[in-house]
Each structure stands twice: as C-alpha cells, then as structure tokens.
Amino acid sequence: MRVKISALAALVAPLALAAVYPLLPEYQRALMSRVLILSIYSYGYAVCFQMIGLMSLGHAALFASGMYGAGLYAFYVSPDPLAALLVGVAASTLLSILFGLVSTRVGGSYFMIGTLLASQALYLAALHFNEVTGGEQGLVLKKEATIVGALGPLLSELDARYFTSLAALTIVIVCVTILSHSRLGRLFHALRDDEGKLEALGYNTSALKLVAFTISGALSGASGALQALLYGYIGAGYAGILNSVEPVLWVLVGGPYIQVGPLLGCLAVNLLSDLARGLLRGHVLTVGAGLVALAFATGRLRWAYRLLGVSRGRG
Amino acid sequence: MFPLEHLGLALFDGLVNGSVMAFIALGLTIVFGIMNVVNLTHGELYMLGALTCWLLVQSMLPYASALIVAPLVSGGVAVIINMLILQRFGHEPGQTILATFGLLLILQQVALAIMGPAPRSVQAPFNPVIELAGFSYSGFKLVAGLVSISISLLVWLVVEGSRLGSLLRASQENRMMAESLGIDTNRVFMVGFALAGALVGFAGALTSPFRQIHFLMGLDALAMSFVVVVLGGVGRVGGTITAGLALGLLESLTALLLTPTLARVLTVALALLYIVARRLGAPRGGWRY
C-alpha cells in the first residue's frame, strides 16, 4: 500500500510538471527550469539529511564540483555536453567520498563545522585559481558546448532547459523512490534511528554512510553539472555558503515524504522567494527568514525535530 | 628561493595578524567552546562592529567613539538574538544552527542595504610608519595587535580565574543541576553572549582601518574563528590565543611562498584534518555506543 502510494506520487509529479508547462507564461517557464535543476540538488541533499540524518553544511562544494567538473571540461577540453556531464558527476562523487569519510569519524556539531570548512576551502580555492575558474565573475561556455546548443536544432532554448531538467529530475525521483523502498533505504533509515544498534546487528555503518554520501554527492553534482550545461555559465558564487544551506530549508519545508518532499520544498521556497523578489534582495532574506521560522516550527514538527535531533549526534 | 629579506616582516606581521585572529575568535571560544552553542552569527557580529565604525566615521565622529559604540551594538544584537530566539528553544543544537544560519543571511542583507555592495574603508586615526630591523611597519596595526593580545590575555584571566568561567561551564554542562544550585542559567548565558558580542564588535572596529569593510566579510571571520577555536582545543581560552598566534605565523610564512588566499585554503584544510584526525564530537567511549 505504502509502496503504491509513493510510486504513484513519483509518477504524478513529473507528469504534472510536464502538463503545466504549456500553461505557463514565459517568465515562469524560465523560473521553473531553474527550480527543476535545483530540485535534483534537493533530492541529493535529502539522501544524506533525510535518509541517514546527517546535516551537512557544505553541500555547495558537491554542487559546485559537479558544476566545475562539467563546465571546465566543456570549456577547456572538449565541447561535448554528455561527456562533460559525466565528468561533473564523477568529480562530485569523488569529493563526496571525502565528506563521507568526515561523517564516519566526526560527530555532532563538528560534522557541520567540518563540512562548512571543507566547502569554504573549496570556495577559496575556486577564487584563488581564478585564471582557470573565472573566480567570482565566472566563465561563459560556448553555445555548442552546452546541452541547449546540442538540442538547438530540435527545441527552443526555453523548452530545451525545461524538458532536459524535467527528464533528469524524473529519473532522480524514480531512483530515490526505489531507493526509499529498497533494503538499502531501510538500512539508511535504521542508521538514522540508531547507529549503535545497527552496528550491534553486525552492519558496517561507516560503509553505509559512505554509500549514502556517494549517492548524495552524485545527485548534487549532477544538478550542478546540468546548471552549467543548460545555462552555459559557471561561477564561484555557486560554491558559497548560501547554496549549502538552501537545501536544508527545502528538505525541511518539503515534509516527511522523500519521494516528493524535496521537490515540493524546493518549489515552495523558490516560488515564494520569487514573489518576494520585488522587496529588497528578496531571495536571501526569504531563505534567512525561512530558516529562523523553521527553527521555531521544528519544536512542533515531530519529523523535522527528529531529523535535527539526529544531527546533533547521539551520546 | 625563499625570499629571506621578507622573513623578518613576515614573522612580525604573522604575530600581529595572529593576535587579531585570536581576538576575533575569543567570543566564539566563550559561546561555542565553553557554552557549547554553535553560533553561526559570530562573524556577522564582527561585521556589525566594522559597519558601525564605518558609519560613525562617515558621520564625522572620531574613530575612538567606534571603539565604544561598536561593542555596544554587537553585544546588544547578540543579547537580542539570544533572548528573542535561541533561549526560546533552550539552545537546542539543531534549532540553534538553523536559526543562526538564517540570522547570518539576514544580517548580511541588512549590511548590504546600509553600505552597498562595494568594499568600504576607514582612515586610521594615527598611523606613523615604524622602522624596525630591516623593514617598516604600520604603527596603527602594531597598536591594534598589542591591544588585541592584551584584551585576550585579560579575558583569559577573567574566564579562568573568576567565578564567571565556572558559572558558564556549569550552566552548559548541566542546566537542571545549575538551576537547582540557585544559578540563573538564562542570565549566565546572557552575560556570555553579551561579552562575546562586545568583544567581537570591538574587534570589528579595531581592525577597520586596515581591513576592507564589506557585507560578506563575516563569513571569513566565522570560518577562521572556528579554525582557531578548534585547533586551540575547544573551550580553552589560552589555547585559542596560542592557536591564533601560531596560525598567524603559519599563514604569513606560507603566504611568502604562495598567495594569501592559498595560504588560507591550507589553514582551513589543516583544521579540517585536525577535526577528522581527533574524531571530534564522536561520543566518548567509542563512536558507536
């Protein structure tokens, strides 16, 4: 029964997103494309935060390594979007192993501080090597190096962005839904509930954490790589701290069902912040105010409280 | 080749920068190290100190006034954050991190609205060039370094030697117990936040004449403060001072060979390595159990 409902939700969500597209005005189409790419990142973050209960404050590094891997490959090596996508995902997956190793050795708030420092180091490194990365200003890819360029003969720029990200997101939703009902998914939940108990049953929890981070890193990096290859732009801003904390907000806002939650949360926050755009620097303020509001609300939201409770480490 | 002629300057500048780094981290040692509250707004309180300084000097007030007003502003904001938000959920770690991260973003945006996106600067009230063995040095920066290290040592004495330190520790370790002994833990936390905020606000004003004032400057201060606090041994004020000085020297020396940004990347990576190697935060008696 549970399986059927979540499988249904996982199928309905992408269909609804495809169906709504013709109804949207041009501005909203562009906005939604961006949100769909970020939703992939949101699912990636949820695999760590929601499934195994570890709150990283450095996921921007994983997103950005995917973006840089893909973007730099397309810029310097070969204008081949598909190869660039793979390079991006490979780069972030490698980096996520480092995050995973940190998570197996460090607990409580030190995990958050550690991941924060890791992403800060990567951000500074991106600035330092600005002759290669373009630093804060970034680099613009040639059109033929992007997915939009490759799809040029078939689809308009707007359509190409929307449907490429929707296709990728659909794959991600299906994979995460399958994962959540698989034995591995149950092990992840067990790990979140009681790591010591799982260990006492003979499971290697360090290996499980590494696997979770690898999946999380691959998805976050895929999101970053798509961002680079659909918009033809890479910049150090995406490695910044704001990009690390936004997925925390998305996942918590999205609610307890991992099949649709990360998408719903990402949609809600970004559409809301788009409404606030008219105000002074709407987006960052929306995220900031949202985090403060959530801090108060989690006292009442049991599932969110449990997630945050796990993040503080078990004694 | 190692540029020997710059070595003297690098060592000296490293010590001065280290004193300043330790001073900026001091508040975080109190709030995070001793009180165990992960306050991510620490860097923004530093930025507020610098912003206050810039605003005062802009309105033709003397620089010295900033050294009084900035601690009041940062300390006041810290107290308000603690009272209106963090205290409401008993400084519960997960909620504290969410809230202070949100406040970090909000404070950045407030600063952006006030001073705009461009970096600002403040003229030093006095700045004689001091000739030392083989190199010259900014007189103001030297004084700022001396003030930093003096206040840091003073705070060390106060926290370790007076009742305040043990009150802060007791309130963190066992709230119920402390309350039952008649300690008003809310007031103790308030004093801790006020002191930490005032110190880092003062540091913000003190360093304004030789650092760029920018709405994003808090982040680097936060990261470096965590680095200093962690490497110094969490909760140890003396350790924070030593770690600040050591890192200042290390960065100066590496910057001779590399660029300052790369030196900073290495410092941050070093702290990360230390956290992982020491297995910080892993529950006592083994990670699993």
Add this chain to the structure above:
Amino acid sequence: MASPLLSLQGVSKSFGGVQALSDVSLRVYDSGVLGIIGPNGAGKSTLAGIIVGALKPDRGKVFFRGREITNLTVRERAALGVAHTHQIPRVFQSLTVYENLELAASRRVSRRDLDGIIREAAEKLGLNGLLELGASQLSSGQLRLLEIGMALLSQPLLLVMDEPTQGLAGLEVNYLSNILRSLSERLAIILIDHRVDFVASLSNRVAVMSRGRVVGLGRIGDVEVVEKIEAVYMRGA
C-alpha cells in the same frame, strides 16, 4: 567440562577514579543461563558492556570460543555470535516490526528462507499480529519482545540481556520467563536483572556482584550463594 564459550580473566574497569569492576573472572558454557545479581552500582551493566564490546577493560582479557576478543568492536563480536538487549529496548523506530526483524536476520539467512524464519520467530514471541505495525506504535512490553526477536534472529551463540524485566508488568514477566527458559536450551544467556526471584527461577548458575567484584558464584541452591545474596542486599549497598 568442555572449554568455555566465553571467559573473562581478571577484568578491571574504572571510570574517572571510580572502580566499576575489579579483577572479575567468569566462565560461560554453551547453553543455560548465568544470572548476575547485585544491587545498583555493583558493576553489572559495566560487565555487560565489557562482554559485548561497548566498553574496553583497563586490565584483563576476554575470550570467546578460545579466541581473544578484548579489542574487538561491538560489530566484530556480533559477527562472532554475541548479541545483546538493552535496559531500554533499542529498535528502529521508523521501520515496521517486520522490517526490524528482517534487518536482524538478513545477515545470516538466505533471501529464500528469510520470510519463513521471520514469521516463525514472530510466532514464537507472539508478535505475529503486529508485523506490519510501525515499531513506534508498540507498547513497552512488545518493544522488549521485538528487541529479543531481533537478537535471536541474528543467530547468536551468546545472548547478554541487561535488565530485561524493566518496564514490564507481572504477566509480561511470566511470559518472558517462559520464552527465555526454552531459549536457554539452545544458547547461552547472561541474564542481568535486579529481580532476584526472576533471575533465580531461570538461572543454572548465578554470580553475585557487589562493588565491582564477584563475591559469590554457584548454583542457586547452594547455601553459600544464598548467604551472599542476602549479605549483599541486607547491607543495602
């Protein structure tokens, strides 16, 4: 007698100057119940921690089936066949009863036999009506049974139970007694509990602990052991 399944040799452990265990030696054989009784602070839980690998002794050694395991982790000992249950049952709250049992069994049992074995174990423990329920919906007695079920499905040779009657009502204690009695024919159980009558009714042997030492060891009928139990509890330590 055959070589022991588990043996402790001169184990000592202190926490910040407080001696929790001093020079404890014990042997446990392939089946039957070794009861451990003693007042609060006698070192019973520390002993359990040392056996399962949650604590490392300051001095002394632990052997399991002739092999030294003093420095093995909880997981490594679990793989050798040491299982345990906790004072407050620990199960996975966000999984169902069935999923909890499945996780415990699936490291030992082939996928084909898994379902049958889980249902059989649930039947024995009286959990068969609850399999699809979330673990967070169980009563404390049911949680206790689930935790025992999980320990058993990991197919241990030795089961260490720390205060299994805590939080159970009278009838539930009887039920648990019956289950443990039939289990003890197949595996070794170390039973730590503050209810002397419960431990006495189940144990083949008892160890009486006081202030970190084993002060009496023998069959429950032995005069000497009864005297020790009385002495330990009368002193009100």
